[in-house]
Structure formats: structure tokens, C-alpha cells
Amino acid sequence: MDKLLLSGNEAIALGAFEAGVRVGTGYPGTPSTEILEHLTTFPDVYTEWSVNEKVALEVAIGAAISGSRSLVTMKHVGLNVAADPLFTASYIGVKAGLVIACADDPNMHSSQNEQDNRNYAFAAKVPMVEPSDSQEAKDFTAIAFEISEVYDTPVILRSTTRISHSMSVVIPAQDSVRKNGDSTVFERNIKKYVMIPSYARMRHVVVEERMRRLEQDVNNLDINRIEMGDKALGIITSGISYQYVKEMYPDASFLKLGMVYPLPEVLIRDFFSKVERVFIVEELDPFIELRVKAMGLEVEGKKYFSLTGELNPDAVGKPLSALGYKGNGKDKDELKTVMELPPRPPSLCPGCPHRAVFKALHKLGLTVTGDIGCYTLGALPPFTSMDTCVDMGASITLSQGIEIAEGRDREKHTVAILGDSTFAHSGLTGLLNAAYNNRNSLIIVLDNGTTAMTGMQPNPLSGQRINGDETVVLDYQKLGEAVGIENDHIVIVDAYKPDEIEETITNLVRKDGLSLLVIKGLCVILRRKRERRS
Amino acid sequence: MNNGVHNILMVGVGGQGIILASDILTLTAMFSGYDAKKSEIHGMSQRGGSVFSHIRFGDKVYSPTIPEGEAHILFSLEEMETLRWLSYANPESLIITLRTQIKPVMVEHYPSGIEEELRKRSSKVRFLEPAELRENIDNNKFFNVALLGVLSEHIDLPEESWRQAIEKRVPKGSFDGNWKAFQTGKKYS
Numbered sequence: 001m002d003k004l005l006l007s008g009n010e011a012i013a014l015g016a017f018e019a020g021v022r023v024g025t026g027y028p029g030t031p032s033t034e035i036l037e038h039l040t041t042f043p044d045v046y047t048e049w050s051v052n053e054k055v056a057l058e059v060a061i062g063a064a065i066s067g068s069r070s071l072v073t074m075k076h077v078g079l080n081v082a083a084d085p086l087f088t089a090s091y092i093g094v095k096a097g098l099v100i101a102c103a104d105d106p107n108m109h110s111s112q113n114e115q116d117n118r119n120y121a122f123a124a125k126v127p128m129v130e131p132s133d134s135q136e137a138k139d140f141t142a143i144a145f146e147i148s149e150v151y152d153t154p155v156i157l158r159s160t161t162r163i164s165h166s167m168s169v170v171i172p173a174q175d176s177v178r179k180n181g182d183s184t185v186f187e188r189n190i191k192k193y194v195m196i197p198s199y200a201r202m203r204h205v206v207v208e209e210r211m212r213r214l215e216q217d218v219n220n221l222d223i224n225r226i227e228m229g230d231k232a233l234g235i236i237t238s239g240i241s242y243q244y245v246k247e248m249y250p251d252a253s254f255l256k257l258g259m260v261y262p263l264p265e266v267l268i269r270d271f272f273s274k275v276e277r278v279f280i281v282e283e284l285d286p287f288i289e290l291r292v293k294a295m296g297l298e299v300e301g302k303k304y305f306s307l308t309g310e311l312n313p314d315a316v317g318k319p320l321s322a323l324g325y326k327g328n329g330k331d332k333d334e335l336k337t338v339m340e341l342p343p344r345p346p347s348l349c350p351g352c353p354h355r356a357v358f359k360a361l362h363k364l365g366l367t368v369t370g371d372i373g374c375y376t377l378g379a380l381p382p383f384t385s386m387d388t389c390v391d392m393g394a395s396i397t398l399s400q401g402i403e404i405a406e407g408r409d410r411e412k413h414t415v416a417i418l419g420d421s422t423f424a425h426s427g428l429t430g431l432l433n434a435a436y437n438n439r440n441s442l443i444i445v446l447d448n449g450t451t452a453m454t455g456m457q458p459n460p461l462s463g464q465r466i467n468g469d470e471t472v473v474l475d476y477q478k479l480g481e482a483v484g485i486e487n488d489h490i491v492i493v494d495a496y497k498p499d500e501i502e503e504t505i506t507n508l509v510r511k512d513g514l515s516l517l518v519i520k521g522l523c524v525i526l527r528r529k530r531e532r533r534s
Numbered sequence: 535m536n537n538g539v540h541n542i543l544m545v546g547v548g549g550q551g552i553i554l555a556s557d558i559l560t561l562t563a564m565f566s567g568y569d570a571k572k573s574e575i576h577g578m579s580q581r582g583g584s585v586f587s588h589i590r591f592g593d594k595v596y597s598p599t600i601p602e603g604e605a606h607i608l609f610s611l612e613e614m615e616t617l618r619w620l621s622y623a624n625p626e627s628l629i630i631t632l633r634t635q636i637k638p639v640m641v642e643h644y645p646s647g648i649e650e651e652l653r654k655r656s657s658k659v660r661f662l663e664p665a666e667l668r669e670n671i672d673n674n675k676f677f678n679v680a681l682l683g684v685l686s687e688h689i690d691l692p693e694e695s696w697r698q699a700i701e702k703r704v705p706k707g708s709f710d711g712n713w714k715a716f717q718t719g720k721k722y723s
């Protein structure tokens with residue numbers, strides 16, 4: 001079989017395809033987006049961009065309990081949105097495998113926080129596997145589907161930016177287990193799938209039994225392995241961190257964990273008996289370290305390796321070499337410059353139709369609650385016209401809180417601003433809340449016809465599905481009227497008419513009651529792409 | 535560090551085509567029978583920002599990123615970026631930089647003295663004149679493949695692997711033009 005050069009994300013998609021996945025759902029989010037985009041290129045797999053991660057997981061749960069292997073993809077913060085179904089999906093289990101491929105973003109290359117999603121595996125009581133390169137990303141996806149079915153549980157496959165976006169060599173499977181064509185069926189099983197308290201109590205017992213069984217079995221799982229080397233230095237690690245330590249200390253002894261939850265206690269104790277000193281090398285939280293310490297074992301980790309940002313070969317090598325461990329030392333000094341260079345901060349693209357909006361907001365001096373996506377860049381110079389950014393959809397809701405706290409109900413100072421995909425993701429509930437509670441704010445949706453920041457994925461405002469098929473488009477006017485906004489408080493303008501934008505904002509801010517302003521202008525990158533194609 | 539792994543760091547600014555170029559180089563290494571990895575970041579910080587790609591190949595490659603000071607070649611498409619990533623090079627590293635200056639958005643004047651600083655820090659800096667190279671290729675779209683041609687003269691990988699990789703990654707119908715550009719790059723000195 002020919003070797004392939006794949007990113008971790010492409011490899012996860014290939015692994016899912018080889019494992020016979022029938023349904024793929026997700027919401028775009030760097031660094032996870034390419035998983036589902038790649039899965040869409042395979043035959044006989046249904047894929048969709050769902051409206052948000054909660055919806056994506058719920059659709060996948062439905063497919064999995066109906067006998068179709070399902071993959072759900074999202075970035076780390078997406079699992080916060082999907083946490084509600086996750087915790088109960090753990091109780092009801094699956095019928096066919098359910099794998100949640102979730103990508104953390106240590107160092108926040110493109111995120112608002114760097115939460116460590118391994119904590120979700122513990123909190124939701126579901127197993128989690130973590131690959132170290134693209135080959136493992138593919139192989140572990142297939143293993144995750146098997147584990148999901150054997151233990152009747154969703155399984156989380158955790159990636160990180162460096163796994164998702166690095167490319168390495170992958171050998172595809174000789175033959176896949178795909179069985180296509182036949183639809184699968186949902187079979188009633190009320191005590192398993194209806195989580196009213198009395199049934200949920202029973203299921204919780206099943207969950208605890210499952211985790212106890214897993215805790216035993218993971219000691220014999222192939223993807224947890226000891227690589228004996230120099231006994232003086234023992235390393236317990238997983239994911240990308242394994243590669244960094246292996247780079248600097250190829251001769252050390254390793255316990256490489258393919259499954260990071262639950263941990264293989266027997267294997268860990270065995271490893272401790274074989275080596276003199278053990279370090280745990282992991283990015284972000286001391287997830288493995290705390291659990292190994294709870295086993296009563298003496299181990300060091302976060303004392304030497306940062307709680308923040310990414311690790312890299314140097315961040316691993318320097319503290320260990322300072323402790324006297326001789327690894328792949330450098331024989332040459334690195335070059336240094338003392339010259340100060342101006343940074344290149346990210347910025348709204350030249351030609352972005354919505355630059356004019358931020359110019360207008362800057363000029364009007366309003367308090368602007370912002371949101372996730374390209375438009376967060378409105379916070380940076382030269383615009384500096386954004387005052388908050390918390391999570392998806394929070395622009396609309398934070399502005400409501402500010403309005404309540406300030407008690408100004410006649411004069412609007414606060415404007416909420418968000419993009420079309422974010423609006424569909426979790427702006428709608430905030431809009432309903434504003435209307436329902438008689439808020440007085442102005443909500444501005446910047447509609448560029450796509451989910452631009454993550455690389456142009458269609459959404460419910462684009463008229464297109466993930467595979468390019470045409471579909472319905474949400475009607476802002478009707479939506480606004482339906483939630484109760486007055487007809488003349490809903491305005492849709494062209495982003496390419498900057499004068500109209502400033503005037504409309506000024507008018508709407510003066511009006512009593514909730515207003516909705518939609519500023520439409522196709523993303524300049526997407527426009528150029530389409531022009532090139534035609 | 536002598537573990538037989540070759541390290542090339544490609545740097546530049548968003549939109550310069552680093553990702554395609556590094557894809558082709560990494561594929562070439564794989565087609566030549568090596569273990570190969572590359573690492574880069576996509577997403578917000580790349581909007582007009584500094585872009586990099588670590589390419590590594592050898593019998594066995596662990597880290598997808600290059601340790602500081604370990605790049606055999608620092609290949610840069612923008613002068614200031616060459617200096618920004620200098621710590622990945624050592625006195626033996628070959629530094630190839632395109633004579634191109636792209637001003638950061640919020641900066642009034644491009645910093646002066648970049649070339650002097652580079653030459654002060656390393657005796658192995660080579661500047662490429664983009665105009666000279668562009669003159670000899672049919673279409674500006676093939677420019678980065680021409681640059682790979684220049685780079686290929688400093689990396690020991692068979693020409694057949696380069697051909698295979700370019701064919702796999704460039705748009706259908708553009709191979710001949712790209713291959714000619716690659717050959718032009720090879721002859722550039």
C-alpha cells in the first residue's frame with residue numbers, strides 16, 4: 001500500500017472511514033476543522049456542518065444508538081457547548097461506535113483559552129485516547145470506535161494543534177471494515193435511552209462498572225506501552241509531548257500512554273519498579289501527574305514543565321539537562337540577534353467589506369460587545385472598537401448585562417456585534433432573550449456569507465451545505481419579526497456602502513427598543529476564490 | 535545533534551505560498567524513502583502574520599518541530615522574517631533569503647539594516663533576487679516552485695522524487711510550467 005503524507009486531521013478522517021463510519025457531524029473550529037472537511041471527500045459517509053457542537057453531538061448520538069458508527073468533530077471550547085449531551089451520552093452509551101474528535105489548542109494559536117480537555121474525560125466518565133502523530137491519529141480513531149462498542153460508551157479522541165496540523169507519513173489499512181448501503185435502525189430500549197431519574201440512577205451504576213472494567217483492561221491495551229532504555233531516566237508521557245522527549249532523550253525509558261483516561265495503574269507501577277526516577281511530561285494541566293501522585297507514587301512534572309502554552313523540544317530538554325540528564329545535546333550555538341523587529345499581528349484582511357463597520361464604531365465611540373471569529377480582530381489597532389469577547393454568542397448577551405447594570409434604558413451606548421456563523425451557532429437564543437426581556441440594545445450581524453476564520457465553511461446563512469448542495473437560507477427580517485422586534489427596527493444594509501452604515505447605526509441607536517442591523521458583504525477571500533473559479 | 539535528521543525551516547508572511555512549497559518538499563523527502571514530518575499553524579495568527587513551516591526528514595523523525603539552533607537551512611521569503619527566525623539557525627546553517635520586504639500593517643517604515651545584521655550574525659547568508667528569477671519563468675504562479683528549484687541544489691534528494699511531488703501537489707495542467715520553473719531555479723546561481 002502506498003504511503004501517504006497526511007495531517008493529523010486528515011488521518012483522523014481516514015481512520016474513521018476505514019472503521020466504517022457512516023455519519024460525521026461537527027462545527028468548524030481551529031484546529032479541528034479539516035477532519036470533517038476531509039471526511040466529506042470519502043464515499044458513502046453522511047456529513048454535515050451542524051449549527052453548533054451541542055447539536056452536532058446530539059445528531060451523532062441519535063445515529064450511533066441507531067446502529068451507525070458516528071464521528072463528531074470540534075475544537076476544545078466546542079466541547080463546552082456540547083458538554084450537556086456529553087455527560088448524559090456517557091450514561092446511555094451507544095449501539096454503534098461514537099467517537100468525539102476534539103482538538104485542544106495549547107498556546108492559543110487561534111482560541112480564547114487553552115483549557116485542557118482531558119479533564120472532560122474524567123468529569124464525564126468516558127475513555128480518552130491521544131495520538132502522537134498522524135499514523136496514530138488514524139489507528140487510534142479505529143481503536144476508539146472498537147472501544148466505544150465493546151464498553152458501550154462514547155470515546156473522546158483528543159488531538160492538539162501540533163497533532164492536527166502537522167503532517168507525517170501514514171500507511172493506510174489494507175482493507176477497511178466498511179459495510180455500506182444498508183440503513184441501520186433504532187430499537188426501543190427505554191431504560192437505556194430515556195434518562196429520567198429512576199433509569200439514570202441505574203445507568204450511573206453501569207457507568208461506574210464500565211469504568212472499573214476499563215481501568216483493569218487498559219493495563220493490557222497495546223497503545224499503552226513501555227519502551228525500556230536507560231533506567232536512570234523514566235518518562236511517562238502521551239500525545240505530542242512523547243515526540244519532544246523522544247527527540248531530546250531517545251535513550252530514556254518511556255511509558256507512552258495511548259489512552260490518557262482511565263490510566264493503567266498496574267502498568268504504571270510496573271514502570272516505576274523498573275526505573276530510578278520518573279518524570280511526567282504533559283502539556284497544560286498536571287492531569288497524569290495528579291493521578292499518579294494519588295497512586296502514592298513519587299513523581300515530578302509541573303515543577304519543571306510549564307502549565308501554560310505548548311511544550312517543544314527545547315522546553316523539554318532544558319530542564320532535564322539542567323538536572324544532569326545527558327540527551328541529544330547541541331554541539332552548536334544558535335544564532336542571536338539583538339535587533340528589535342516590529343511584530344506582525346493578525347488583522348482584518350485588506351478589502352474585507354466589514355472594515356468600514358469597525359471604522360464607524362470607532363468614530364461613534366460606542367461600547368461594543370464582540371464575539372468569536374474574524375471580527376474579534378476589530379479589537380486591534382487601527383480600529384480598537386471592541387470591548388469584550390468571551391465565547392460564541394456572548395456579544396448579544398453581555399450587552400444585555402451591561403445595559404441592565406448601567407440602568408440606561410433610553411439611550412443605547414452598547415452595541416453587540418457578531419458574524420453570521422456565530423449568530424447561527426448561539427446568537428439566536430441571546431436574541432430571543434433580548435426580545436423577551438424588553439432590552440433596548442442594538443445587535444449587529446456582520447454577514448459575510450461564510451465561516452471565514454476557519455477557512456470558508458458554509459453555514460445556515462450561506463445557502464449551502466458542507467458538500468456544496470444548495471439549501472435554505474435563514475431570513476433575518478422574518479426572524480427578527482418572529483421574536484418580536486418592531487418591523488422598522490430591522491435593517492439590512494450593504495457593507496460596500498460605508499456612509500449608509502454609519503448613518504443606520506446612528507439612527508438605530510436613537511430608537512427605543514431592540515434593533516437588529518444586518519450588514520451584508522461577501523468575504524473578500526471567498527469572493528476572489530469564486531471569481532477565479534468562474 | 536547528529537541523529538541524521540535534516541531540518542529545513544521555511545518562513546515568510548501569510549499569502550506567500552509557504553504551505554504549498556513545504557508540502558512539496560516534505561512529499562519529496564517521503565518519496566525518497568525517508569520518514570518525513572512537517573509542522574505549521576493555520577488559523578487566526580496567520581491573517582497577514584508571520585508564517586513558518588518546519589520540515590524534517592531522516593531515517594526516523596520524532597518531533598515535527600525543529601529544536602532551536604538545529605535548522606540546516608533557513609529558507610525565507612521575506613527579509614525581516616529571516617531575522618525573526620534566526621535562533622533556529624547556527625553558524626553552520628545555510629541561510630537563503632529572498633530579497634523581498636513586506637511592511638507590517640501598523641508600521642510606518644520598514645526597518646533598515648536587516649541585511650547588515652544578517653551578514654554580521656552569519657557568514658552563510660545568500661540573497662536571492664526575485665526579479666532575476668521571475669524573468670526566466672513563464673508565469674508568476676510558478677515562482678515558488680522555482681524557489682524550490684534553488685533550494686533543491688542544497689538538499690540531497692533525487693530529482694525524480696521532486697518531479698513526483700510537484701506533480702502531486704500543483705494544479706492539473708500546470709505541471710509542465712512548474713517543472714520548467716523548477717529547472718530554472720536549479721540553474722539559478
